[in-house]
Amino acid sequence: xxxxxxxxxxxxxxxxxxxxxxxxxxxxxxxxxxxxxxxxxxxxxxxxxxxxxxxxxxxxxxxxxxxxxxxxxxxxxxxxxxxxxxxxxxxxxxxxxxxxxxxxxxxxxxxxxxxxxxxxxxxxxxxxxxxxxxxxxxxxxxxxxxxxxxxxxxxxxxxxxxxxxxxxxxxxxxxxxxxxxxxxxxxxxxxxxxxxxxxxxxxxxxxxxxxxxxxxxxxxxxxxxxxxxxxxxxxxxxxxxxxxxxxxxxxxxxxxxxxxxxxxxxxxxxxxxxxxxxxxxxxxxxxxxxxxxxxxxxxxxxxxxxxxxxxxxx
Amino acid sequence: xxxxxxxxxxxxxxxxxxxxxxxxxxxxxxxxxxxxxxxxxxxxxxxxxxxxxxxxxxxxxxxxxxxxxxxxxxxxxxxxxxxxxxxxxxxxxxxxxxxxxxxxxxxxxxxxxxxxxxxxxxxxxxxxxxxxxxxxxxxxxxxxxxxxxxxxxxxxxxxxxxxxxxxxxxxxxxxxxxxxxxxxxxxxxxxxxxxxxxxxxxxxxxxxxxxxxxxxxxxxxxxxxxxxxxxxxxxxxxxxxxxxxxxxxxxxxxxxxxxxxxxxxxxxxxxxxxxxxxxxxxxxxxxxxxxxxxxxxxxxxxxxxxxxxxxxxxxxxxxxxxxxxxxxx
Numbered sequence: 001x002x003x004x005x006x007x008x009x010x011x012x013x014x015x016x017x018x019x020x021x022x023x024x025x026x027x028x029x030x031x032x033x034x035x036x037x038x039x040x041x042x043x044x045x046x047x048x049x050x051x052x053x054x055x056x057x058x059x060x061x062x063x064x065x066x067x068x069x070x071x072x073x074x075x076x077x078x079x080x081x082x083x084x085x086x087x088x089x090x091x092x093x094x095x096x097x098x099x100x101x102x103x104x105x106x107x108x109x110x111x112x113x114x115x116x117x118x119x120x121x122x123x124x125x126x127x128x129x130x131x132x133x134x135x136x137x138x139x140x141x142x143x144x145x146x147x148x149x150x151x152x153x154x155x156x157x158x159x160x161x162x163x164x165x166x167x168x169x170x171x172x173x174x175x176x177x178x179x180x181x182x183x184x185x186x187x188x189x190x191x192x193x194x195x196x197x198x199x200x201x202x203x204x205x206x207x208x209x210x211x212x213x214x215x216x217x218x219x220x221x222x223x224x225x226x227x228x229x230x231x232x233x234x235x236x237x238x239x240x241x242x243x244x245x246x247x248x249x250x251x252x253x254x255x256x257x258x259x260x261x262x263x264x265x266x267x268x269x270x271x272x273x274x275x276x277x278x279x280x281x282x283x284x285x286x287x288x289x290x291x292x293x294x295x296x297x298x299x300x301x302x303x304x305x306x307x308x309x310x311x312x313x314x
Numbered sequence: 315x316x317x318x319x320x321x322x323x324x325x326x327x328x329x330x331x332x333x334x335x336x337x338x339x340x341x342x343x344x345x346x347x348x349x350x351x352x353x354x355x356x357x358x359x360x361x362x363x364x365x366x367x368x369x370x371x372x373x374x375x376x377x378x379x380x381x382x383x384x385x386x387x388x389x390x391x392x393x394x395x396x397x398x399x400x401x402x403x404x405x406x407x408x409x410x411x412x413x414x415x416x417x418x419x420x421x422x423x424x425x426x427x428x429x430x431x432x433x434x435x436x437x438x439x440x441x442x443x444x445x446x447x448x449x450x451x452x453x454x455x456x457x458x459x460x461x462x463x464x465x466x467x468x469x470x471x472x473x474x475x476x477x478x479x480x481x482x483x484x485x486x487x488x489x490x491x492x493x494x495x496x497x498x499x500x501x502x503x504x505x506x507x508x509x510x511x512x513x514x515x516x517x518x519x520x521x522x523x524x525x526x527x528x529x530x531x532x533x534x535x536x537x538x539x540x541x542x543x544x545x546x547x548x549x550x551x552x553x554x555x556x557x558x559x560x561x562x563x564x565x566x567x568x569x570x571x572x573x574x575x576x577x578x579x580x581x582x583x584x585x586x587x588x589x590x591x592x593x594x595x596x597x598x599x600x601x602x603x604x605x606x607x608x609x610x611x612x613x614x615x616x617x618x619x620x621x622x623x624x625x626x627x628x629x630x631x632x633x634x635x636x637x638x639x640x641x642x643x
Binding site: 011015018019026029030139140142143144145146147148151152155243246249250253264265268269276280283284287288291 | 480481484485486488489492493496497569572573574576577580581582583593596600603609612616619620623624626627628631
């Protein structure tokens with residue numbers, strides 16, 4: 001167990017290191033005006049050269065690379081250039097992240113609370129009306145791009161329920177629409193997987209045995225089938241919770257929530273190279289650690305998995 | 315084959331005559347399926363069963379019909395008489411642009427805020443988006459199948475490819491899309507490239523898993539022991555199990571690519587405004603959606619887009635179900 005955790009941890013660190021390096025080299029490909037902002041057009045080529053030199057961007061690549069590693073180890077992500085000039089990126093993120101986390105956590109909670117019961121009901125009423133309705137919902141949400149149905153929710157639901165169209169700090173009811181829109185996709189995914197796993201479990205011998213033994217249907221469903229069905233879903237849970245920090249790019253800009261997704265958008269539209277670099281790094285490390293925690297959670301939930309993994313690796 | 319049999323029959327007849335038998339000793343029996351089944355011969359054909367069970371799914375057949383109609387129409391629409399150009403600006407007699415013209419006889423879907431015909435733009439946009447979707451799906455299929463097959467068969471590559479998969483898979487998809495579009499110049503090529511970088515991963519992974527599980531199953535081992543040529547093992551034993559996965563991934567890649575294009579356009583990294591695409595149209599519609607009178611500019615492209623993506627999704631799922639040999643009787 002301990003050995004497995006250590007191995008996975010080292011693997012994640014290695015992945016993170018590779019990603020940091022790749023991001024560094026990608027940033028060298030970025031347009032140079034991204035280091036100056038609006039004044040770039042008025043500057044002389046010699047002046048640009050001098051400033052780039054001052055920022056250390058004309059040093060040999062290995063020197064730059066190691067300086068970059070050093071800064072990362074100290075937790076220094078650099079300074080923003082155009083979005084909030086001269087401000088440390090860490091401080092900007094500190095202010096933005098809580099909004100994204102708040103929206104994200106509530107919507108993950110809603111998705112879980114609605115999606116899992118929905119999937120269970122669909123499995124129990126397989127090929128009957130609830131299953132068909134649920135399937136229609138899942139197909140719709142998965143097939144139509146989120147960018148399209150979000151727009152229609154904003155357009156019609158705001159008028160229908162008399163809710164504000166944009167988010168503002170003082171009005172808690174303005175949180176409803178963004179949160180509900182965000183949870184629709186998650187609900188569909190959780191419902192789909194729950195249904196699939198519960199249907200898988202239904203014909204297993206242990207279920208038949210429990211039924212023969214006279215265990216009540218309710219205990220079979222909730223105590224036996226659902227418990228086993230939820231194990232594979234535990235793997236994705238930490239990643240989806242961690243990634244709430246990064247926020248939903250689309251929702252945040254539609255409802256003008258001052259979160260991380262919106263920050264990435266403004267960083268891109270204002271070509272703020274260091275900020276884009278920092279955000280890409282943060283997002284990918286969140287993804288990596290989410291996956292790591294998911295794997296560990298799986299092992300804790302279901303001890304059989306560890307043995308299978310070890311067999312596979314041999 | 316048939317010739318061979320005839321020649322064989324002929325030689326047998328000759329031989330019989332040589333022996334001196336009178337008339338015909340043997341008469342060929344007509345093919346009778348029920349008799350054949352008693353002898354243990356099965357008339358099973360993979361593709362026939364697949365088609366049969368696909369045809370039974372009415373929803374999917376309806377979507378296929380709808381999609382075929384739509385595809386045909388996008389192809390012939392520019393050839394029809396009396397069409398406006400998708401980027402041509404229409405002027406009123408008083409010298410102003412005919413903008414936000416509500417749908418009527420001349421402009422079936424109305425005009426947009428700078429007076430371009432929405433009908434022509436929607437179909438032209440559909441062509442662009444479908445082109446992107448099909449290219450991405452084709453690239454994903456080719457790269458995914460090649461890498462997946464190597465990954466599954468060549469055991470020494472397994473470790474390396476798994477690591478590569480982990481690295482790319484760990485970064486959120488949207489981030490890679492955004493990063494590539496940020497670095498490169500906007501255009502159809504850039505968008506296709508950006509989507510292909512990550513798109514082949516799920517395909518490769520599924521193919522690899524299938525191959526690893528099927529490769530060493532008893533029936534394949536038996537085939538190999540009996541001396542079945544590799545080509546036949548691949549086409550008869552492995553491929554039927556992969557067809558389902560491959561078609562599913564391809565048909566899901568198309569709606570996903572169309573959706574990603576809408577997303578990229580929204581955040582300002584998509585196609586330039588001069589190339590109409592469904593993403594561009596929806597973005598234009600979004601800009602004017604708050605005025606109820608011009609909402610049609612958002613609704614028409616959104617409906618066409620939803621019909622396309624839902625059809626691909628439904629057809630893909632239905633075909634994958636019916637192509638899975640496990641579901642064949």
